[in-house]
Amino acid sequence: GQNIDQPTEMTATEGAIVQINCTYQTSGFNGLFWYQQHAGEAPTFLSYNVLDGLEEKGRFSSFLSRSKGYSYLLLKELQMKDSASYLCAVNPHNNAGNMLTFGGGTRLMVKP
Amino acid sequence: GAVVSQHPSWVICKSGTSVKIECRSLDFQATTMFWYRQFPKQSLMLMATSNEGSKATYEQGVEKDKFLINHASLTLSTLTVTSAHPEDSSFYICSAAGGTQYFGPGTRLTVL
Numbered sequence: 001g002q003n004i005d006q007p008t009e010m011t012a013t014e015g016a017i018v019q020i021n022c023t024y025q026t027s028g029f030n031g032l033f034w035y036q037q038h039a040g041e042a043p044t045f046l047s048y049n050v051l052d053g054l055e056e057k058g059r060f061s062s063f064l065s066r067s068k069g070y071s072y073l074l075l076k077e078l079q080m081k082d083s084a085s086y087l088c089a090v091n092p093h094n095n096a097g098n099m100l101t102f103g104g105g106t107r108l109m110v111k112p
Numbered sequence: 113g114a115v116v117s118q119h120p121s122w123v124i125c126k127s128g129t130s131v132k133i134e135c136r137s138l139d140f141q142a143t144t145m146f147w148y149r150q151f152p153k154q155s156l157m158l159m160a161t162s163n164e165g166s167k168a169t170y171e172q173g174v175e176k177d178k179f180l181i182n183h184a185s186l187t188l189s190t191l192t193v194t195s196a197h198p199e200d201s202s203f204y205i206c207s208a209a210g211g212t213q214y215f216g217p218g219t220r221l222t223v224l
Contacts, residue, residue: 033212033213035215040203040218040220041217041218042205042215042216042217042218043156043205043215044215045212045213045214048212085155087155087156099146099158099161100146100158100213101158102155102156102157102158103155104154104155105154105155107153
């Protein structure tokens with residue numbers, strides 16, 4: 001089966017940096033995605049990693065280590081609007097299929 | 113990014129009725145669409161993969177006769193919740209595969 005783990009909740013302070021970790025054990029691997037989801041809304045795409053290393057996109061960065069089955073999402077200069085759930089998802093197929101398996105999500109609360 | 117729409121955005125119905133939810137990719141063609149269900153404070157659970165021109169693939173534990181999926185064209189997939197019951201009340205989200213997955217805004221179903 002597929003297993004994706006991430007912390008359930010995290011709290012951080014406005015202006016600070018927070019790192020959300022994700023570990024995965026899947027039958028195959030064709031990329032790891034991070035999504036942001038505000039309450040009552042659909043997820044929005046943040047980042048995609050398929051090769052090892054760091055992908056930076058503005059205040060958000062995502063890191064992948066395939067050998068360790070590990071990724072993290074790094075949020076810098078936190079803003080109140082960053083309070084949301086962050087979903088780690090893996091494409092567990094070795095082909096080009098698009099199906100994703102989601103982790104349980106991490107609810108991030110940003111405090112003033 | 114790509115745009116995916118869902119209709120309706122919310123629906124309230126009586127127990128025993130059927131509800132149809134539409135998912136449309138507005139600016140790209142999607143041979144594959146996905147239907148998810150999300151209960152409060154939980155992550156997305158994949159229900160089924162909708163394939164244009166062929167039968168949907170259902171995840172384990174999802175009743176195909178209760179959740180009817182029709183992928184009539186490259187831009188439209190529908191999910192019909194038949195004989196809905198209060199336990200079917202949830203947030204239903206579709207996504208369309210176009211490189212990454214692009215999510216619709218979701219449909220909140222409340223069954224009285």
